[in-house]
Amino acid sequence: MKGAEFLVRALEHEGVEIIFGYPGGAIMPVYDALLDSKIRHILVRHEQAAALAADGYARATGKVGVCMATSGPGATNLVTGIANAYMDSVPMVAITGQVATSLMGTDAFQEVDIFGITLPVVKHSFLAKTAAELPRIVHEAFRIARSGRPGPVLIDLPKDIANTVAEYEFHENAASEESAESSKDSITRALTLMRESRNPVVYAGGGIGMGNAIEEFRAFIAATRIPVVATLKGLGALPTTHEFALGMMGMHGTKTANHAVQTCDLLICVGARFDDRATGRLNAFAPNAKVIHLDVDRAEVGKLRRADVPVIGNLRHALKALTCKLTEIEPWRRECTASKETHAWDYAAPGKEVYAPGFLKTLSDRAGDDSIVACDVGQHQMWVAQHFHFNRPSQHLSSGGLGTMGYGLPAAIGAQLAFPNACVINVSGDGSIMMNLQELATLRRYDLPVKIVLFDNRALGMVRQWQELFHDKRYSEVDLSDNPDFCRVAESMGIPAFRVEDRGDVSSAIDRLLAEPGPVLAHVLIHQEANVWPIVGPGRSNSEMLHQHEVAREVAR
Amino acid sequence: MNKFTLQLRVKQSEGALVRILGVTRRRRFDLLHLTADTSEDGHFLDVQMTVQADRAENTLVRQIEKLEDVSQVEVVEPDAIHGERRAARSTAH
Numbered sequence: 001m002k003g004a005e006f007l008v009r010a011l012e013h014e015g016v017e018i019i020f021g022y023p024g025g026a027i028m029p030v031y032d033a034l035l036d037s038k039i040r041h042i043l044v045r046h047e048q049a050a051a052l053a054a055d056g057y058a059r060a061t062g063k064v065g066v067c068m069a070t071s072g073p074g075a076t077n078l079v080t081g082i083a084n085a086y087m088d089s090v091p092m093v094a095i096t097g098q099v100a101t102s103l104m105g106t107d108a109f110q111e112v113d114i115f116g117i118t119l120p121v122v123k124h125s126f127l128a129k130t131a132a133e134l135p136r137i138v139h140e141a142f143r144i145a146r147s148g149r150p151g152p153v154l155i156d157l158p159k160d161i162a163n164t165v166a167e168y169e170f171h172e173n174a175a176s177e178e179s180a181e182s183s184k185d186s187i188t189r190a191l192t193l194m195r196e197s198r199n200p201v202v203y204a205g206g207g208i209g210m211g212n213a214i215e216e217f218r219a220f221i222a223a224t225r226i227p228v229v230a231t232l233k234g235l236g237a238l239p240t241t242h243e244f245a246l247g248m249m250g251m252h253g254t255k256t257a258n259h260a261v262q263t264c265d266l267l268i269c270v271g272a273r274f275d276d277r278a279t280g281r282l283n284a285f286a287p288n289a290k291v292i293h294l295d296v297d298r299a300e301v302g303k304l305r306r307a308d309v310p311v312i313g314n315l316r317h318a319l320k321a322l323t324c325k326l327t328e329i330e331p332w333r334r335e336c337t338a339s340k341e342t343h344a345w346d347y348a349a350p351g352k353e354v355y356a357p358g359f360l361k362t363l364s365d366r367a368g369d370d371s372i373v374a375c376d377v378g379q380h381q382m383w384v385a386q387h388f389h390f391n392r393p394s395q396h397l398s399s400g401g402l403g404t405m406g407y408g409l410p411a412a413i414g415a416q417l418a419f420p421n422a423c424v425i426n427v428s429g430d431g432s433i434m435m436n437l438q439e440l441a442t443l444r445r446y447d448l449p450v451k452i453v454l455f456d457n458r459a460l461g462m463v464r465q466w467q468e469l470f471h472d473k474r475y476s477e478v479d480l481s482d483n484p485d486f487c488r489v490a491e492s493m494g495i496p497a498f499r500v501e502d503r504g505d506v507s508s509a510i511d512r513l514l515a516e517p518g519p520v521l522a523h524v525l526i527h528q529e530a531n532v533w534p535i536v537g538p539g540r541s542n543s544e545m546l547h548q549h550e551v552a553r554e555v556a557r
Numbered sequence: 558m559n560k561f562t563l564q565l566r567v568k569q570s571e572g573a574l575v576r577i578l579g580v581t582r583r584r585r586f587d588l589l590h591l592t593a594d595t596s597e598d599g600h601f602l603d604v605q606m607t608v609q610a611d612r613a614e615n616t617l618v619r620q621i622e623k624l625e626d627v628s629q630v631e632v633v634e635p636d637a638i639h640g641e642r643r644a645a646r647s648t649a650h
Contacts (some may be wrong), residue, residue: 115572119579124625127571144625299619 003131004029004162007095007155008037010138013173014526016066016419018042022048024070025110027097036084041113041257042417042446045438047074049410051094052436056374056411057516058090061418062212065090070097075156076117078405083151084123087401088233089210093141094118098127100160106455111158115156123151131164135171143174149297150210158466163280168540177209179296182313187321189309190268190292194322197266199332200226201289203249203278206233206400207271209393211296212357213315217270220319224326226268227336231259231278232400234271236390246340250278251536252382256339258542269293274304276403284541294318345387353527354503356380356455360387360427363453363510370425372397377405377434379461383531384427406435409452413439416448423514430456430483437489443519444494445509452485452495452521453512457528465531469551470538490521497521560589560609565621566629567602567646569595573626574602585608591637601628607635 001009011019013112019044023031034041040269044050047069054065065085070080075096085092086206099111111350115127124144126137134157194200208217217237221228221244228238229249238245247254247556249261258280261267265291274279279285282304293300293307294315301310311318324498347358362385364371372387374397381398397415399407412426433454443450457464464478500509500522513522533548567573574593581588590607608617614632622630 116575119572119576120583125572297623298618299623303611303619304614 001165001168002029002033002162002169003128003129003134003157003166004033004206005036006131006134006166007157007320008033008039009137009168010135010171011039011066012037012463013135014138014142016064018065019068020044020057020414021068022047022050022052022074023072023096024074024385025107026071026099026159027068027074027095027157029159030068030095030097030157039175040436042413042442043083044413044442045411046436047077048080048406049413049436049442050403051078051092051409052084052410053414054092054094054406055081055085055088055090057415057418058092058414059397059411060372062392062394063091064142065092066095067092068095068420070110071099071114072112074110074195075112075114079118079121080299080402082118082154082441084399084402084404084407085147085152085188086123087120089150089206091145092152093145093155094152095155095157098156101129102159102160103298104158111372115154121152122154125154125156127156128158128161130160131166132169134161136473139171139174143176147177148179149207164203170394179314182311182321183315184296186309186311188313190322191324192291193266193290193309194268194324194326197326198289198328199264200266200268200326201260201264201328202226202228203267203269203272204228204230204234204237205270205272206231206393207295207315208237210233211271211315213271213319214392216316216319216323220323223323225329225333226326227266227333228405229253229258229261230382230399231272231275232385233393234315235385235396236393239391240389243337246336248385250280250542251325252319252532252534253542254340254342254386255534255545255547256336257339258536260336260547261289262541267291269307270319278305280536280542281540282454282541293406295446296534323508332453340378350473351527352503353530354506354524356383356524356526356530357387358503359382359453359510359524363425364388366510366514367423372412372415372419373424373425373427374398374408374415376408376429376435377403377428377456378429378432379465379530379532380427380429380455395421405432409436409450412450413442416450417463419448424449425451425453428455430458430459430480431460432453432488439496440490441493447518449516449518451489453513454521454523455526456483456486457525457526457530459484459528461525462532464528467537468529468531469535469546484525486521495519495521497523500524558609559614560607561614562590562605562607562633562635563618563621564629564631564633565604565606565627566596567604567624568626568628569600569602570626574604575597576603577621577627579641580624581606581608581617584610584617584620586617586630605633
């Protein structure tokens, strides 16, 4: 048996069902071995999409996503997707072919030091030096990828090692390590702070979903009745329509969520990391609050904001231990819920153009509770976060930490392959879609019924919005008025497409989109100057949100 | 500026030292001094490094602890040769 077969057999032992990849010279032995494997290989049209599809697959399923590419440019093209998984703690194993060991370090054809290049964006990495160690490396890679705070692991496989004939030694899968339980002392101190608090807020992050702690989280909220604000990745930890859910916090958060955090006396951070997009100006963030910080990664606790009580370890255990009745907070909780009702989204926008938030609200209502939305990056991404309803975080595939334009379509492909019967929607923009447009061909090839909603404002909308608001309307390189005809582009790749221009057509367009049995693209024209509201300006505190009507008044003056 | 010395033990593995130095640079700590030597059994690399930064020492300690192959991180008094370590605090991975 060859090294490449060792690798494939070990992947089978790990239960891998799908690999996203693209072949090439140095990885050919593995592609040869895949012909005799039951693992399904999905051929993307650019390696970046292989990594992003593996990421989408992993977020939707909770399993480790696997991607593969050849040495050199194949490997470097994976890097954005690996970094994306690293920033959002997504379990992934990336396998790269490498030139033969004897050629490594000689600047051989398609040689690149992918091990070195990816060091800052992997949880760990391996360079295979013998065929015999490959099964152990694979199992170690999977264990590391999914244990504790998940992340991507790279396996670099030189071609001669893949071709080495040796005796296969079976290795057991390395069991995932259960994270340690939090200390009793930290739980006691946290409970004391909770009981002393009159205005507590829970700041819910992506760690709740990734740590399989949704059930415990919901029980914790049901008992304590503490209002909840969410990060981009925390949306759905509590259903977004839940009475206690105040919406997303941060730069494009709701007024109610940001106000609650800014005025609370206790902030309970659960699996989040005080990211700048969530906190605004850090030294003005939750200025009156004591902080309890629950996280599996103790490097995150105290990194940006001192925690009065760090609760390090398994979130499921910690949440269970903190579940109790709080008797004194009901007036505050009612105040938060009332504020949420007062500041509910208003979908009655002026004009005849399609109003993207309203479109997404209707789409969300009709797509059903099991739909999965993958989005790209920019204005449409924030509208999805604000206006879509999520019942669980794995329904919402969004590039939070890295902010990777071009994430949505590959991520939707990954999710649709994991759940062939689910309604998977890719919401994109006319800027983002062009970053991985080639993957329309992958949709067609595998006949994946992904529904694409392409909001087109003929501009790089989020950058345009910032230039309008913060750069005196000095518009620099944001004009996309020479976009191709997206319907014809889609049709040329075998994807039916239609255009939506009037608000009056939105309802029927959404019905048509959802009724289509296969892949389909809705090209939705929106006003170029439609902005995401509210917004916290760069360097500003979350107490200083800008609202649309206020900015309009400024301009009128 | 916060200046301190770390004593680390890391498994001899591909890129072990580069990984540690990479984390140090990325977290914005400046390297002032470094010694590294293979342990007697040959399985580990013992690293002593002195760094400085505006950030708290724990920021770096916690990030280095997370590295898969690092088995020991201690903040120590600087010691040019591998003499007796006067551990201010010890943490195990």
